[in-house]
Amino acid sequence: MTALHNSTQTKESDRQGRPLLEAKGLFKSYGKVEAVSGVDFSLAENSYVTLLGPSGCGKTSILRMIGGFEDVTSGALVLDNVRMDHIPAAKRPINTVFQNYALFPHLSVAENVAFGLSYQNVPKSEISKRALDALKTVRMDALADRRPRQLSGGQQQRVALARAIVNAPRLLLLDEPLSALDRRMRKDMQIELKELQRRLGMTFLHVTxxxxxxxxLSDWIIVMHDGRIEQQGRPEEIYACPSTAYVADFIGGATCVFGEVVEREGDKVVIDTPIGRHLVPGVSTLSTGAPAALCLRPEQLTLAKAGIAAHVKSCVFRGSDWIIECEAADQVMQVVVGVNPPAQGALVHVHFDPDRAWVAAASRGDL
Ligand SMILES: Nc1ncnc2c1ncn2[C@@H]1O[C@H](COP(=O)(O)OP(=O)(O)OP(=O)(O)O)[C@@H](O)[C@H]1O
Ligand SMILES: [Mg+2]
Known part of the structure; x- marks a missing residue:
């Protein structure tokens, strides 16, 4: 296995920090719909974790069970080693930031932030000081007297954040908190969120x-598919060593060439594919005869004098480079080219370093 693949292998037990929250065999059904089908994960204290997956895969359902807005169908939620699935939402040291901010339109920014504290026996003199401190944390103290409608989307999101951290929860849940913002604002808020999590030393669980x-954002990513966890790990690990073709495609859009494992050689496998037989590092559980996917990222492929013969299908200029789609044996591969892109229809040779590629698990249906 290459140094890259080696250095990115982590076990759950290698993670820093003890678990703040553990989900054990968590299920959620709404009548006949099974939204969450038995997930296990833990959130390390003081970490930024994202729950990543396509629409409908059960992300919000998991968040709502942790927040206490939805009952757990079966399984357990454990906070600091204590079962918490029967503790009412208001008694959990957990707050949620919603996609639509959910601010009170008739209250000022400061009143919005202070609102929750007035129900928690916090002395009146403390309330406004703590609300102002929270607003300073998100750089919104200067606009404390405005109403929500007098703020931009990004500013409203900061107020919602201040409101969620004002009573210092142990865990902050964020459900697609940036999706209403434009691309530029989203990038800025990502940096701010990460910085805020570090500074506060809280655990953030962010759905996207x-x-x-x-x-x-993440120290740890949980990739979901159809109510289940497909893979979890550090971002670099998930990118370099996707466990399945689904993860390889969903994370960073790898070209997956499907085939079959013909042999195992230590950490590597020999995979037979329509674009040839290759010896490549791969998932450790793959055995001879297993369906598998050769995962090739655009940046791992180059055009060279020799390699897999392919025809150029398209060539898209991206500013700093071109992305070329090449077809060989009915497989379409994307190659990044810095200068002199080939013409459409040209015959090229696609080269890759087998040690930088990866073989992930596939199912028979993929072949
Ligand atoms: N209250 C409900 N009643 C019935 N079905 C529900 C309910 N809430 C969610 N579902 C279903 O459960 C599944 C998971 O929904 P969930 O909202 O958890 O997905 P999600 O990953 O958050 O999706 P999105 O990215 O679109 O927000 C979906 O099939 C959805 O239709
Ligand atoms: Mg959702």
Missing amino acids: HDQEEAFA
């Missing part, structure tokens, strides 16, 4: 369907 956002 955007893999770039997950990479930008």
Whole structure:
């Protein structure tokens, strides 16, 4: 196995920090719909974790069970080694930031932030000081007297954040908190969120369907598919060593060439594919005869004098480079080219370093 693949292998037990929250065999059904089908994960204290997956895979359901807004169908939620699935939402040291901010329109920014504290026996003199401190944390103290409608989307999101951290929860849940913002604002807020989590030393669990956002923020990513966890790990590990073709495609859009394992050689496998037989590092559980996917990232492929013969299908200029789609044996591969892109229809040779590629598990249906 290459140094890259080696250095990115982590076990759950290697993670820093003890677990703040553990989900054990968590299920959620709504009548006949099974939204969450038995998930296990833990959130390390003082970490930024994202729950990543496409629409409908059960992300919000998991968040709502942790927040206490939805009953657990079966399984357990454990906070600091104590079962918490029967503790009412208001008694959990957990707050949620919603996608639509959910601010009170008739209250000022400061009143919005102070609102929750007035129900928690906090002395009146303390309330406004703590609300102001929370607003300073998100750089919104200067606008404390405005109403929500007098703020931009990004500013409203900061107020919602201040409101969620004002009573110092142990865990902050964020459900697609940046999806209403434009691209530029989203990037800025990603940096701010990460910085805020570090500074406060809280644990953040952030739901998103955007893999770039997950990479930008996370210490740990949980990739979901159809109510189940497909893979979890550090971002670099998930990118370099996806366990399945689904993860390889969903994270960073790898080209997956499907085939079959013909032999195992230590950490590597020999895979037979329509673009040839290759000896490549791969998932350790793959055995001879298993369906598998050769995962090739655009940046791992180059055009060379020799290699896999392919025809150029398209060539898209991206500013700093071109992305070329090449077809060989009915497989379409994307190659990044810095200068002199080939013409459409040209015959090229696609080269890759087998040690930098990866073989992930596939199912028979993929072949
Ligand atoms: N209250 C409900 N009643 C019935 N079905 C529900 C309910 N809430 C969610 N579902 C279903 O459960 C599944 C998971 O929904 P969930 O909202 O958890 O997905 P999600 O990953 O958050 O999706 P999105 O990215 O679109 O927000 C979906 O099939 C959804 O239709
Ligand atoms: Mg959702």
